[in-house]
Structures are given as structure tokens and as C-alpha cells.
Amino acid sequence: MSFGLEWWQYVLIALTGGNIFYLGVGGAVHYYYYHMKRAQADQWKMQPNKWLTAKLNRHEIIVGTFNMNMAAGTFGFLAWGIIEHGWGQIYWNFSDYSLGWAGLSVFLAFFFIEACAYYMHAAGHQPWLYENIHKMHHYYTAPTFFSISAMHPLEWIAHASYIVAPAFLFPMHWSLYLFVMMTTFFYGFWDHSGIKLPFDLPFHGSNRFHDDHHKYFHVNYGFLTPFFDRIHDTVRREGHHYTEDTYANGKGTVNPSKLGNKAIGPWVSYNTQQEVDNNLQERLASGEKV
Ligand SMILES: [Zn+2]
């Protein structure tokens, strides 16, 4: 496979495409909600009463754009190596491997990315790493989609590395690898947007899961799915109290007067339909006619 282009042309294409997506498409969705529909925030915003200050907003756009361009430039260079020089294990014809393998490779890539995301993130929530590295991503307690890449550059490099890794670890058809990368970006976008999605994303549940991570700190570490959080019991629990200083990996502090002798609350469900039902119950209970 070859287009006969130079490395800098790949880098230029990747930078242009990356900025069209991040600042162009993402910025347009952000502008539509956060500026044009600001007055109706209670209908669409996950945390309608909480907005980033103008200073933090600028901070996340500058750091986020810097990191996104660093990743896009590197991806462009790697794409040159992969396409023009056959680096890595990307293949071009579905007939090169069985369809069974093609399906399995998608599962493996998602699994690898999620395992790296979860364990790195959980490590980032241990006190030393949190205070020195990961805290920057938590300046944004009511995240907007720009927060997706607004973090310490070292942490960003680590995240970008495991997203690139599947292309080098095992054979993947180029279109399937692109699909995995785009899905990862898409999930990250909705997770940080602060905008309620009216439906659950596959294997993911409500996008409130990660918004709550920014709101409650040491809970909900998963990225594509909450499965690892369930295995390691780091899902936020109802009735528990969470602050930035409570390093208790999902447990927070428990108030026995709220939970009675149970003293351990149930996991929050993060199911969109459940949330709609709960809101309806609350509105009915407050006497509102619905
Ligand atoms: Zn975090």
C-alpha cells in the first residue's frame, strides 16, 4: 500500500483532520449548546447549575488543543510509516485473514485499550500520581468536550500510546482499526461534553458515568465500559460522600445515618431510562404536574 506521499504531507493531513474534528465539529456542537441554548441548560446540561469559569474554559481549550495536535501530528507520522513502509501489523485486504480473526481483533483492540485506560486511570487516582499528574484533568469538575485531551502532557502521551498500540501488536484490517479509533474518540467526546445523551451507548451505559467521575473524583475509572469498575468495586455508590481528598477508590465516606445498618450503598445504575424514571418520580413527588 502506498500513496507516494512524504511524511510531512501525512502530518499535515492529520493535523488538518484533527483540528476539523476537535475545534470544528466539536466546537460547533459545544457552541450550539453552551452559547445558543444556554438559557435552556436545565433541559440538556448534565450539571445545569455548574459552569467552568472563563479562565478554566480557556485553560482546557489551550491545553486540550496542544495535546490534540501533538497526538494528531504523531498519528500522521505513524500513518506514513504504516501506509508507505509497512510498519506495524495493519493489513489491507479482508482476504488476508479469516473473518473470525477480523471480529476477534476488534474485540482484542477494545479490550486492550479499556484495560490500559482503566488501570492507568486507577493508578492516577493514587495520592502521589494524583497530586502530581492526574489532578490537572480534574480541574474541570463540570467538563466540556475540550476536557477530553486537557490533561498533563505526560498522561496524554500514555493514553495516546495504548490507542496506537493495537496497530503494532496484532494484525488488524485498516478499516477496523480506524473504527476502533473513531469509536474511542466518539465515546470520549460524549463522556466529557457535559451534554445529556437521551440513550445508552453500547457496552457503556449513560454518559453520566464519566461526568460523575469529574464531579465525585475517586470513582468510575472506566472509559469505554463500567465492567472493570464492577470487577474492582470502584463504581460510585448511592448514599456515599465523595470529595477530592477522599482516596477510597469508589467507596468515599459512608454516613450510617443515611444508609442505616446497611452502611454500604448500592451502585448507581447509570442507565439512561432509569434516570428519566427517577427524574419523573422526583418531579411528581415535588407536586409538579407532568
Ligand atoms: Zn480521573
Ligand SMILES: [Zn+2]
Ligand atoms: Zn475525564
